[in-house]
Amino acid sequence: MTEPHFDANIDRSHMTVSDEVAIQIENMNKWYGQFHVLRDIDLTVQRGERIVIAGPSGSGKSTLIRCINRLEEHQAGKIVVDGIELTNDLKNIDKIRREVGMVFQHFNLFPHLTILENLTLAPIWVRKTPKKEAIETAMHFLEKVKIPEQADKYPGQLSGGQQQRVAIARSLCMKPRIMLFDEPTSALDPEMIKEVLDTMIELAEEGMTMLCVTHEMGFAQAVANRVIFMADGQIVEQNNPHDFFNNPQSERTKQFLSQILGH
Amino acid sequence: MSDTHAQSVAYVRDTMLDPKPAPASQSGAIQWLRENLFSGWLNTLLTILGILAIYGFFSHFYAWFLHGVWNANSLAECRQIITTEYGDGATGACWGVIRDRWHQFIFGFYPPELYWRPILTFLLLFAAVGPVLFQWVPRKLIWFTPIYPFLAVWLLWGGSIWGPVLVALGFVLAFVVFNYVARFGTIGGFAAGAIVAILFWLFGVSPLAGVLHAIIPLGIEPVESAKFGGFLLAITLGAGGIAMSLPLGVILALGRQSDMFLIRTFSVIFIEFIRGVPLITLLFVASLLLNYFLPPGTNFDIILRVMILVTMFAAAYIAEVIRGGLAALPRGQYEAADALGLDYWKAQRLIILPQALKISIPGIVSTFIGMFKDTTLVAFVGLFDPLKGIPDFIRADFAWKGIYWEPFIFVGAIFFILNFAMSRYSMYLENRLKRDHR
Numbered sequence: 001m002t003e004p005h006f007d008a009n010i011d012r013s014h015m016t017v018s019d020e021v022a023i024q025i026e027n028m029n030k031w032y033g034q035f036h037v038l039r040d041i042d043l044t045v046q047r048g049e050r051i052v053i054a055g056p057s058g059s060g061k062s063t064l065i066r067c068i069n070r071l072e073e074h075q076a077g078k079i080v081v082d083g084i085e086l087t088n089d090l091k092n093i094d095k096i097r098r099e100v101g102m103v104f105q106h107f108n109l110f111p112h113l114t115i116l117e118n119l120t121l122a123p124i125w126v127r128k129t130p131k132k133e134a135i136e137t138a139m140h141f142l143e144k145v146k147i148p149e150q151a152d153k154y155p156g157q158l159s160g161g162q163q164q165r166v167a168i169a170r171s172l173c174m175k176p177r178i179m180l181f182d183e184p185t186s187a188l189d190p191e192m193i194k195e196v197l198d199t200m201i202e203l204a205e206e207g208m209t210m211l212c213v214t215h216e217m218g219f220a221q222a223v224a225n226r227v228i229f230m231a232d233g234q235i236v237e238q239n240n241p242h243d244f245f246n247n248p249q250s251e252r253t254k255q256f257l258s259q260i261l262g263h
Numbered sequence: 264m265s266d267t268h269a270q271s272v273a274y275v276r277d278t279m280l281d282p283k284p285a286p287a288s289q290s291g292a293i294q295w296l297r298e299n300l301f302s303g304w305l306n307t308l309l310t311i312l313g314i315l316a317i318y319g320f321f322s323h324f325y326a327w328f329l330h331g332v333w334n335a336n337s338l339a340e341c342r343q344i345i346t347t348e349y350g351d352g353a354t355g356a357c358w359g360v361i362r363d364r365w366h367q368f369i370f371g372f373y374p375p376e377l378y379w380r381p382i383l384t385f386l387l388l389f390a391a392v393g394p395v396l397f398q399w400v401p402r403k404l405i406w407f408t409p410i411y412p413f414l415a416v417w418l419l420w421g422g423s424i425w426g427p428v429l430v431a432l433g434f435v436l437a438f439v440v441f442n443y444v445a446r447f448g449t450i451g452g453f454a455a456g457a458i459v460a461i462l463f464w465l466f467g468v469s470p471l472a473g474v475l476h477a478i479i480p481l482g483i484e485p486v487e488s489a490k491f492g493g494f495l496l497a498i499t500l501g502a503g504g505i506a507m508s509l510p511l512g513v514i515l516a517l518g519r520q521s522d523m524f525l526i527r528t529f530s531v532i533f534i535e536f537i538r539g540v541p542l543i544t545l546l547f548v549a550s551l552l553l554n555y556f557l558p559p560g561t562n563f564d565i566i567l568r569v570m571i572l573v574t575m576f577a578a579a580y581i582a583e584v585i586r587g588g589l590a591a592l593p594r595g596q597y598e599a600a601d602a603l604g605l606d607y608w609k610a611q612r613l614i615i616l617p618q619a620l621k622i623s624i625p626g627i628v629s630t631f632i633g634m635f636k637d638t639t640l641v642a643f644v645g646l647f648d649p650l651k652g653i654p655d656f657i658r659a660d661f662a663w664k665g666i667y668w669e670p671f672i673f674v675g676a677i678f679f680i681l682n683f684a685m686s687r688y689s690m691y692l693e694n695r696l697k698r699d700h701r
Binding site: 069070071090094097098100101102104106107108109110111112121122125126154156170171174 | 593595596598599601602603604605606609613614617618621696698
């Protein structure tokens with residue numbers, strides 16, 4: 001975490017942000033039993049934005065992005081994704097999940113299926129894509145994450161970095177409009193972090209709307225157009241990466257940055 | 264080259280080591296004996312005691328096996344042959360009872376001229392389960408699998424073909440209704456399908472079968488359930504119970520994990536009640552109590568009744584075994600399936616159950632083996648199981664009065680072969696499904 005895995009001089013000129021709203025969160029609250037995990041969250045994400053969410057563990061950052069595709073239920077407030085409001089309506093939830101891809105810390109590939117089957121399963125069963133077309137799409141994305149030769153292996157035969165790239169490709173096969181990343185590099189060996197981050201950068205360059213919970217501050221500096229700092233279930237500070245890292249305002253942010261970058 | 268490095272760094276390797284073979288293994292018979300049997304004075308003592316125990320056992324029984332007599336038509340004749348051949352006081356097995364009565368051990372009291380029917384049914388069983396159990400069997404043969412149960416019932420019990428055909432039609436009807444209603448909700452689809460099928464079976468099948476039989480009388484000689492016995496009965500109950508208890512167990516396991524209160528409560532009560540009651544109690548319910556509850560005059564076949572309760576009994580155990588498999592799956596598998604937009608049933612069918620069932624294979628097969636052996640308990644409700652019902656009947660004949668060991672050994676050996684085959688299959692399946700190779 002101390003040194004970035006790549007230099008920050010990525011050309012961002014073509015990473016445009018549109019005016020269209022991708023995600024709108026208003027006054028959202030969530031409790032685990034009596035524990036108030038998320039407090040009055042307000043967040044608007046434009047299409048094409050790359051947002052990095054940072055914060056100490058237990059600050060609610062993972063819970064926040066997991067609320068966006070209803071892996072966690074919020075108890076108060078409003079979440080609108082792609083123009084669809086998240087309610088208890090299962091049809092709406094499924095609609096949103098089809099448009100929102102998610103990458104997990106522990107990859108969560110399906111170990112009983114080959115890589116290719118992992119990639120084609122959801123397109124075939126959820127989007128009703130013909131099998132041949134689904135395989136073509138899958139191979140396209142496997143080439144994009146640079147492991148087409150692993151298509152017929154099982155997840156257990158791949159390295160962590162390769163598995164995470166497969167997981168990204170699996171999400172992309174559903175042609176999502178928004179991608180959520182929940183600490184995608186935290187479970188990886190240092191030498192594999194870069195290959196995953198490179199894939200994510202490529203995705204950002206193509207204009208994907210991304211919300212990324214990560215401790216990779218180098219990635220935040222290079223790719224994000226907004227960094228959100230959370231603590232105690234609240235958004236404490238948000239800013240563009242340059243000002244966020246060079247000129248943090250709140251004490252909590254300064255303290256966090258000094259811990260994460262300081263040594 | 265190492266010189267240059269030596270000036271600046273304490274140590275730098277300049278040639279990488281090639282892998283070498285492991286030291287010559289220390290295997291070999293003598294080595295093995297020394298390590299495993301005589302590694303210390305205590306182990307040596309235990310080895311000698313063990314050998315003595317085995318010797319004692321065999322010296323006691325080998326004569327009995329060695330003196331076995333096949334050509335005898337009664338126990339008395341058997342004993343006489345042993346006495347004349349091996350002298351006074353010699354003991355010997357009297358396998359003559361197996362030679363004389365093997366058909367009763369296998370078929371019970373099934374009419375001998377119709378033995379081809381159970382034999383054919385048994386052979387077809389392999390054709391039916393082959394495509395499900397083995398990958399090398401062509402998948403196209405799978406069409407036979409759903410037909411088989413109805414064909415088997417017809418072959419075994421005989422009678423008009425229209426009964427089994429109409430019962431099968433009930434399933435088709437249920438499927439059609441399910442497909443239609445499931446658009447509005449899967450659970451509702453299940454319920455509607457089940458209700459339609461049950462109504463059809465209760466009120467539609469027998470009048471329709473009568474009409475159809477009057478038009479096209481297609482049938483074979485009927486054999487009533489009382490004629491069933493021996494391994495024919497045990498395998499019928501076992502195969503039927505196995506085939507029905509797995510799906511029921513899966514549904515109960517999922518029900519127990521369900522978010523829906525009624526479904527969860529029903530599953531928990533069912534599992535805990537059935538598991539908490541001895542099987543024999545359930546068998547008595549099947550044979551005695553059910554008659555009080557059913558409308559008078561209904562002829563609800565005893566084997567069918569017993570099979571249903573044996574199925575429920577095994578399903579309760581299987582549900583718990585599968586629940587263990589479900590619990591062993593990481594939370595992330597459910598989340599990944601959700602995040603990809605798979606609905607509950609698709610996630611269960613494609614992601615969760617294939618993995619949970621794989622984990623549960625040893626437990627499921629154990630339950631199957633246990634259930635198959637438990638089919639011998641039907642002796643308590645007057646059916647002729649191979650372990651007690653049939654031997655008791657044979658002993659009632661004066662010629663074989665007093666013969667005990669031989670039937671037990673014979674029946675036990677057949678049970679062992681069948682159960683051992685199941686056990687080996689489960690290991691083969693586990694190996695085939697192994698995916699964590701690196």
